[in-house]
Amino acid sequence: MADSTYPIPGSLEAPPRRWSQAAVLEWLNSWVITVDHKKLGILYMLYAIFFLLVGGAEAIVLRIQLIQPNLHIISPQVFNRLFTMHGTTMVFLVGMTYIFGFANYLIPLMIGARDMAFPRLNAFSFWMTFFGGLLLYYSFLGGGLYGAGNAPDTMWWAYAPLTERAFSPGHGPDYWALSLIVTGFGTIGASVNVIATAFCMRCKGMTLMRLPLLVWLNVVTSGLALITITPLTAAQVMLLIDRYLGGHFFDTQAGGSALIWAHFFWIFGHPEVYVLVLPTFAIASEVIPVFSRKAIFGYPAMVAASVAIAFVSLGVWAHHMFTIGMTSVGNAFFVLSTMLVGIPTSIKIFNWLATMWGGKLRFATPMLFCTAFVVQFLMAGLTGIMLSIAPWDWQLHNSYFVIAHFHYILVGAIVFNIFAGIYYWYPKVTGRMLSEKLGKWHFWLFLLGFHLTFTVMHIPGLLGMPRSIYTYEANRGWGTLNLIISIGGFIQGIAVLVFAVNLIWSYFKGEHAGNDPWDAWTLEWSTPSPPPAYNFATDPVATSRRPLWDLKHPDDPDWKYE
Amino acid sequence: MLAKCLRCVTLFAKSGCLLVALFAGHAAFAEGPQSTPSIFAPASTPATSIYELSLFVLSITGAIFVTVAGLLAYVIFRYRQQGPDDTSEPAQIYGSTQVELAWTVIPVLIVVVLFLTTARMIFAIQDAPKPKAAVDVTVVGHQYWWEFNYPKLGIHAVNELHVPLSNPQTPTPTYLTLLSADVIHSFWVPQLSGKQDLLPNKVNDLWVDPQHPGVYVGQCAQFCGVQHAKMLLRVYVDTPEQFAAWVKNQQQPAVSDDSVAAGRHVFETQACMNCHTITGTVATGRFGPDLTHLMSRDTLASGATTNTPDHLREWIRNPDTYKPGSLMPAMQLNDQQLDQLTAYLSTLR
16 A cells, blocks of 8 residues: 555665675674564564474373373373473463564554664563573473473472472472573563553654554553562562572471462462463454454453453452462452453453454454454353352362363463464565465364364363373273363364464565555554564654554544544 | 365364264273263262352353354354455444443443352352261371371271261261371362362361262362372262271271281381381381271272282382382382282281
């Protein structure tokens, strides 16, 4: 779409590359020393995708071990390490990094800025996260306990006192705590940067109520991350003091408290879920309007609901602890606060639905993923309501039902939207379209695998199967269900491989995208694909929430209705 | 496109049914009688109340799902783009205060109803008054086994909890006091009640009043270390006569049979006695299970295998056979010692 208002002089475009050894080294070096928000965004995304594959491979091994009862394909020690690493990887190395991949790449482009507020802090944050991840995975090699290194084996929530030296004599909890403290610093740096950028770097006319929803939701996420990473880091430091300096915070044998660790962890752990999921709402809130050809329905309500979710999420942590022995009044309080989360989230679902209502839906791959997301998120919300019913949670807690519920969020909502976001913005980042044909294969295979695994997974939970067990008894009636769950897992694995092939193939052979392949409305689509260094040669001006819509439809611009 | 999808779905459903049938048949054949601890087959008041509440919640959430997913399906079919030529933009609608107010109020009302129902249930179960006839049991969780002490009856049972049948007219519920000797565990027998954690330095409680005799299975539901998966639980709901007989047997001292004195000597001179108790001997260890009435139990190693002399011998020879990573060490006994020890332990009824 031609738009003379946003001229990008050709002089800013990179000269064609000629490959020689020196050029390759220089090119590699440029990725290491870069402070460019787009390059750092790409690094974050590559890092997240790499660990998505690693964490996924771990899950496949877990599913092979559980495919039938009483198997001993891997030892319980290895199984416990793998599920701990799977959870820790997916939450901290995939979940916490894809956020900043999208945020870094898109926020400056969407608000008409030339870079993030603190480019060096940005690079520092990425490399902290990067080395934290390496440290976590070095645990597989460092030292030899049971032949599987010292990888953490105490679950991703690392409940004390199992992590104390009396019960974990190796270095598993040390690797877990130290590497997450390091990635936590990365998260804090990146969050500060997102907030500063969104509030201080907006172009002319980009008022707060004109910010694209993606930017708003990332601001809320970053604020929440700043609040929640702190208690986790504090608790991890206290754990290390216990383990090495003779402290007794969680050392129950010396009168410490196991309960207080659970409180610290979940004060971090529950808002963390919203830290992970809000940026995927951000992606859906950009993709759904564009592919419905309508403005987002109820923009102020969407912003208010996001802020409300963030606030309420800080007061619900103990719903992870309904079985830990709270008073009846305490339980009732956390039932109510948890149910309250359902109100802003249902507002969001209704708003997406209303955006699609009366539109002209184009089911390109990004929209397919987002549509599946809406259904799956609805389902996850409803199973969440079931889990908030404390007496029912006494049954469902720590069962496969809970695993099914949170994978509906983590995969059905988050991973589906990450895929949607990658299909949507890949053309902007690389200048090439991802193959629609492979994209459709990817979507339908992944959808099938997802439901075989996680929809079926609710049932063994209802039949009494607890989580984190390396094998189960043959006479419990869980065998067939677990077989189906595993098959679904393998299908998801195949789908992700199709996706990886698509990413690589399209980079070299994909159709050329042009500036604005989706006929979209936010500022990033006014720049060439890929955008040049420093994005905009002249500062753009935002005339409304959809600056490009105004340009494309001068007869019916958005600003008339604001 | 749509027709293709439908064909795929049908094909998949067919093959799925076939697969399920195949493996269900296979499983039933291979696994023998099933004992599935389903939360939808309750046998005790707390579990039954939760079951009834869950049906109520399922019907509300089910209705919400059908409504919203139905709306979405309608939108997908009604508002899809009509062919690639249809490029005109639809009418732009930015929001509507009335509509948004309506879909804020409806969830609020649903939350109020669900919260009130739930709160009532929490108080009914958690703060239920304890009848005088209640049986008291102190449950202590250990890394990968369960200790059940009946303070009023002077019994120390292990891994298999015996409780009396509770008649609704004259209830004899069992009140469990939950403690832990090491890390956090969780007591979960789905057909009898929800789960409750066992924490070090904290006292929790739980009650059950089973109304149908039988054996109810469950297991530890909070990850507690290497062998968390084999920290299994069995609850025997006995008729009053069975329970009285069981109590009487458990109150006896250990059987002392001179024909197996050699095995007893092995037990008392090896490290076994450091961790296990057998009344009437020098063995008074508390770290492992009490073996005074070992042979009154159906299973070994917290349910990892059935209690037969062969399994017992193998379990002593190398605990890793049944429970790799359990805290019981292999004592490196020779064959003769193993035979003697197994013979001795087999007399402890």
